[in-house]
Amino acid sequence: MFSGLLLVIACINFTNLSIAQSVKRAKETGVRKVLGAKRSNLITYFLTDTAIQCIMALLLSFALVEVGMPVLNNLMGTELSLFGFANPKLLIFQLTTVMLLVVLLSGGYAAFFLSSYEPVKVLKGNLSRSIGSIWMRKALMLVQFAVATIFMVSLIVIKQQVNFIKNKDVGFDKEHVLVFKIRKGQTLKNFEQIKQRLAKIEGVTAVSRVNYYPGVKSMQVVGREYNGKSIQNLSMITVDFDYFKVMGMPAKLGRVFADQFATDSTAIVVNETAVKKYGLQKEVGNKWIEGRTLVGVVKDHVQKGMEINPEPTAYVIEGRTTNSANNVILKVSGHNIQQTLNEVKEVWQSVEPFPFQYSWLDQSFANVYVQYVRLDKLFNIFTYVTLSIAILGLFALAAFTVQERTKEIGVRKVLGAETKDILQMLNKSFLVLVVIANMIAIPIAYILSNNWLSGFAYRTTLTIWPFLVATTISIMVTIITVSLQAYQTAKAKPVDALKYE
Numbered sequence: 102m103f104s105g106l107l108l109v110i111a112c113i114n115f116t117n118l119s120i121a122q123s124v125k126r127a128k129e130t131g132v133r134k135v136l137g138a139k140r141s142n143l144i145t146y147f148l149t150d151t152a153i154q155c156i157m158a159l160l161l162s163f164a165l166v167e168v169g170m171p172v173l174n175n176l177m178g179t180e181l182s183l184f185g186f187a188n189p190k191l192l193i194f195q196l197t198t199v200m201l202l203v204v205l206l207s208g209g210y211a212a213f214f215l216s217s218y219e220p221v222k223v224l225k226g227n228l229s230r231s232i233g234s235i236w237m238r239k240a241l242m243l244v245q246f247a248v249a250t251i252f253m254v255s256l257i258v259i260k261q262q263v264n265f266i267k268n269k270d271v272g273f274d275k276e277h278v279l280v281f282k283i284r285k286g287q288t289l290k291n292f293e294q295i296k297q298r299l300a301k302i303e304g305v306t307a308v309s310r311v312n313y314y315p316g317v318k319s320m321q322v323v324g325r326e327y328n329g330k331s332i333q334n335l336s337m338i339t340v341d342f343d344y345f346k347v348m349g350m351p352a353k354l355g356r357v358f359a360d361q362f363a364t365d366s367t368a369i370v371v372n373e374t375a376v377k378k379y380g381l382q383k384e385v386g387n388k389w390i391e392g393r394t395l396v397g398v399v400k401d402h403v404q405k406g407m408e409i410n411p412e413p414t415a416y417v418i419e420g421r422t423t424n425s426a427n428n429v430i431l432k433v434s435g436h437n438i439q440q441t442l443n444e445v446k447e448v449w450q451s452v453e454p455f456p457f458q459y460s461w462l463d464q465s466f467a468n469v470y471v472q473y474v475r476l477d478k479l480f481n482i483f484t485y486v487t488l489s490i491a492i493l494g495l496f497a498l499a500a501f502t503v504q505e506r507t508k509e510i511g512v513r514k515v516l517g518a519e520t521k522d523i524l525q526m527l528n529k530s531f532l533v534l535v536v537i538a539n540m541i542a543i544p545i546a547y548i549l550s551n552n553w554l555s556g557f558a559y560r561t562t563l564t565i566w567p568f569l570v571a572t573t574i575s576i577m578v579t580i581i582t583v584s585l586q587a588y589q590t591a592k593a594k595p596v597d598a599l600k601y602e
Contacts, residue, residue, distance in 0.1 A: 272402025
């Protein structure tokens, strides 16, 4: 989608450049028609001219893609390859189709509008002020800056959401938590002894285990009966004692599991969502499903990602009816982490003589939003490229406008107009178009941004600032670009302007 929009903007930019050259091309068209060229010949000529430029651009793009592909793969975490495409025929068909569309879109103005000019009118003077030409210029510029504004707003909103996600309180302490998997059944049976050995390592502050730690999206969902009521869609997480200590999740009501209470092996802890869904506000200390005593309630936390609301969740100590808690989690202090890690590795490999594979919880949990970080980076590229193309098109049209109003500028200078008055006059016509483009783009950008944010359970608030910033940038870019192009003409001596042609 974004690539398609960039192609459309590029085609519009090419057309803007064609319009900027329309005076010379119109005269060329008139001469060719006088010499006997038919309209069909001219259409073929202009489209062929555009096609040659597009083919050269395609060949250049192959080289740029090959050079930039490693950077893109590193940025997006992909393994794309230009010449490793699984279906070459499909790639050729897609490229041919896109090329034809680009040639028609970008070369359409020159092919169909310029070829329709009557030779007598063309050779008598400048057609650049014709209604068709003016309408085309304004329409193309509106589209360019509308798309550029939509990209800018989207980029700002994505950045705000990514920052919100990064700084969001996820409901647990994910810093300095080491995670690694238990591979042998014998280790599970003897875990209490192993746990004591791990806990004695300097730097290890708490040891536990769990089957589904935060960031794991596939979880056990159960249905149970309680007092004749059906308890459905309850996520069940199997843990060991000290799990809530490792995760920094204190009880909001009651208490969490503690190994000094022998009955806790058949107890249960739930989250806030489970309390609300199943009406457990006054059930702490009472028997609940499977005859388990509800000993406490913990705060909701992010488990599967920022797109999903907290689900009703129950925590139980591993038993015969639960899945094995086969992930060891250790809370370590922030001092001498490498030494602590080496000692943990030594102890664990004495238990399971396999390569020690581990991860840090904060890094693995980051996978729940890494796609949005990558989207942010990708949108940076798209936005800067789109804005750059829009500036090029604006620069071409500004040059064209200044060129065709050179005599007018000279007359105004003779009548006493200052340079700032000339710049204000030239900027005004472009600023009106940019403001209209923003008025069109902002509602579209709002709808798109709001729809995108609605896919998140945890999301930032959509404020007016992204729209104000995008509008301000587009206006400032217009003023700078037009002023740079017009300044030399506005500063020129009136006699030089009036001698123009």
